[in-house]
Amino acid sequence: MLIASYNPQSTGDTMVLIMNPDVTDQQVSIHDDVARIFDEKTNRTLGYNFLKASEILPEIVTENGQVNLTSEQVQKLNDYLTNHGFPGDVEFDDQPKFVVGYVESLEDH
Template sequence: MILYYNRKGIGDTLIVYLKEGGKQSVQTKNDVARVFDETTNETLGLNFFNASQFLGDQATGAVAVNAALIDLLNQKLTDAKVDLTLPVDVQPLIVAGYVSESKKHPDSDHMHVCQVDCGEETLQIVCGAPNIEQGQKVVVAKIGALMPNGTIIRPTVLRGVSSDGMICSARELALANAPQKRGILVLNSETQVGQDFNSLKKMHV
């Protein structure tokens, strides 16, 4: 589940992305629009209008999920008679990880296949950065993460090897004064694995 807000670009609307689907239709009740798959009737996403009334001065980009916000959105769904309950999933999707293994890709002269400890799970990620090394602390965008440029991280296969996330550069994280040369952002060796990157940003801006 991804929450996104861009008042200047799309108006005073909180967008909740749940899943991909086929041909879409929209059903609007009160200040809630439900986006659903015409064939399966599955809910693919939600739009909450007049979002500034409960978000306040929210910056453009991904909206941090917390239990209080989900409770509020679920109450709005109930008031609009939308038969859906959003899950309280507050696990961060962009976190600090530890590269426990980095091997050359069997079919590439520049990519590496990495095993990255993200705290609660170890992810296999194919990385093409020239400065990737075993033993580094890095920033990992997990499956479902929304990047600053609007990209949603999805599982993929790169030259025959599965990759379940992305090891991020400073530019991909839209950090101020990010170097223009290629390369991932390497974190301090004392950084806690699994830590939400939002709590680390002030060290890198």
């Protein structure tokens, strides 16, 4: 799962990345204008907040809402993360997240 959102009217120059579902016990590590949210027990990254996102990805300033990141943009984010002491663990994901199914039959049970 990778959901990126940039809404400068509401959150300023902050891009929010959601990478994994929330857990009860979360921790946050903040430095160099990045906040990493992670699972306290497993250290798995749940998401990032890039606090000066347009300095890393200047092209996003025209965005408002969900951002469909390219593989090149994900690589830029990972480069920034690794250069600032974070794991470069953002994975490119271009698969659709809305799936439509067809119910063939329905029975009471």
